[in-house]
Amino acid sequence: MFKTMRVAAAVAGSAALLSLGLAAPASAATYLNCRTFVHHNDNYLGIAFCSNPMGQTWRFRAVITCGWAPDVVGEWVTLAPGGIGQSQGTCGRLGSGVGAVGVDERRV
Known part of the structure; x- marks a missing residue:
């Protein structure tokens, strides 16, 4: 009940x-194939690397959760069918670095 x-x-x-x-x-639901990670030499830089296996154009951006600093988002990247691209964002240096990296994706 x-x-x-x-x-x-x-x-x-x-x-x-x-x-x-x-x-x-x-x-x-996700439509793009994405890998997200923190840069191996800079723990304040979050990166989303995506490819578009769909038959229509999509756009995406990295969404970075920062420790003690405000969260940030990367630039929008537009991917045609079969395209690949990268979006990234940097956390404020007074914080504790990247806590997580996600992807915001939308159909164009």
Whole structure:
């Protein structure tokens, strides 16, 4: 019974966000083939390297979670079908470096 109530609350919450013009939580589906990593000589630099196996153009950017400094995002990179590219971002030097690197991808 509690699980059903939580699902109903999540659906109602998403509907409320959409009715306010706000985005609902994004799905976790990925379409690009990406590798993310921290630069081996600079632990403040996060990198996302992606290829596009799809039949349509996509764009992506690196999303870097920084320790004590504000999080950063890399530049948008547009990939045609079969294309490859890299996006990167640097955490502030007063922080503790890169904690994680993710990818924000969108269809063009």
